Amino acid sequence: MPDNSMGLIFPTLILFLVVVTLFSFLQRKNVRGPPCIRGWIPWLGASFEFGKAPLEFIEQARIKYGPIFTVFAMGNRMTFVTEEEGIDVFFKSKKLNFELAIQNPICHTASIPKNIFLTLHEKLYIMLKGKLGTLNLYQFTGQLTEELHEQLENLGTRGTMDLNDLIRHVLYPVTVNVLFNKGLFLTNKRKIKEFHHHFQVFDEGFEYGSQVPECLLRNWSKSKKWLLTLFEKNISDIKAYKSAKGNSLTVMQAVLDIVEMETSEQSSKYGLLTLWASLSNAAPIAFWTLGFILSHPDIHKNIMQSISSVFGTAEKHVSTFLTNDK
Numbered sequence: 001m002p003d004n005s006m007g008l009i010f011p012t013l014i015l016f017l018v019v020v021t022l023f024s025f026l027q028r029k030n031v032r033g034p035p036c037i038r039g040w041i042p043w044l045g046a047s048f049e050f051g052k053a054p055l056e057f058i059e060q061a062r063i064k065y066g067p068i069f070t071v072f073a074m075g076n077r078m079t080f081v082t083e084e085e086g087i088d089v090f091f092k093s094k095k096l097n098f099e100l101a102i103q104n105p106i107c108h109t110a111s112i113p114k115n116i117f118l119t120l121h122e123k124l125y126i127m128l129k130g131k132l133g134t135l136n137l138y139q140f141t142g143q144l145t146e147e148l149h150e151q152l153e154n155l156g157t158r159g160t161m162d163l164n165d166l167i168r169h170v171l172y173p174v175t176v177n178v179l180f181n182k183g184l185f186l187t188n189k190r191k192i193k194e195f196h197h198h199f200q201v202f203d204e205g206f207e208y209g210s211q212v213p214e215c216l217l218r219n220w221s222k223s224k225k226w227l228l229t230l231f232e233k234n235i236s237d238i239k240a241y242k243s244a245k246g247n248s249l250t251v252m253q254a255v256l257d258i259v260e261m262e263t264s265e266q267s268s269k270y271g272l273l274t275l276w277a278s279l280s281n282a283a284p285i286a287f288w289t290l291g292f293i294l295s296h297p298d299i300h301k302n303i304m305q306s307i308s309s310v311f312g313t314a315e316k317h318v319s320t321f322l323t324n325d326k
Helices: 005-029 049-053 055-064 086-092 100-111 114-131 136-157 163-179 189-204 216-240 251-262 268-279 284-296 296-309 314-324
Strands: 068-073 077-082
Touching: 055 068, 077 086, 077 268, 077 296, 100 114, 100 136, 100 268, 100 314, 114 251, 136 163, 163 189, 163 251, 163 268, 163 284, 189 216, 189 268, 216 251, 216 268, 251 268, 268 284
Parallel strands: none
Antiparallel strands: 068 077
């Protein structure tokens, strides 16, 4: 029989070249859009370059292409806006739909199907807005104060620590104890250290993990799975917890009630989202607030006087703590 292999290879090669050429032409046709980094391999695009070092890749792209640019990778177009002016225009746009804007990032981050997200988003938003709204925040004041005092006392009044690490060391257990239930995850130094590590990796890589395939972010994916497993192991304890207020539900119990009433989706995924939402902004805000106070002796003095007027002798412990941490 005649060998037809060469006859098959040649048309296949021609077809491949035509597809690549057409793909490149269509990608370059949109001259009105921002500069696009697409690589030369269809669908994969700039995946390999981006995956090696995302932060460095984005910074180099900003320097080369300007503050707004698009990265094409794994079939997805990701447009980055890196300056305040562009971000301001984006958030004030009448075409902005917050629910649709966060749909894909949430689905990537917590592996929640899009239809489930749309079903639950409004119900969860209304519940959380009511439970954590301005009129109800006073209900958390006593427990927050108690938990913060406990964490500060455990630190002692001597020694030094990086301020960012200090904020995390204090806020992480306080937040977990208030939103979920006391002593749920952070029961010893080893578990606390492990939790801090995985949440910090997950938090710092959240922006990229919400858009880039997990296979390109190995460490982030590992920490995400660790946190999901942690919640899965403790869901039954979260449900069974009884607060000091009797029938009052914790924030996480209220989330679980809605999730399990509306869908069979794993509730541990919403536990991860609740944890991230509660800590991702709180730690940076506390860091910059304390950094500002400690950098201005006059402001520090006025604040300590205000604390003293309310807490009396408790001011001594806070003052010593802040002074030693400078």
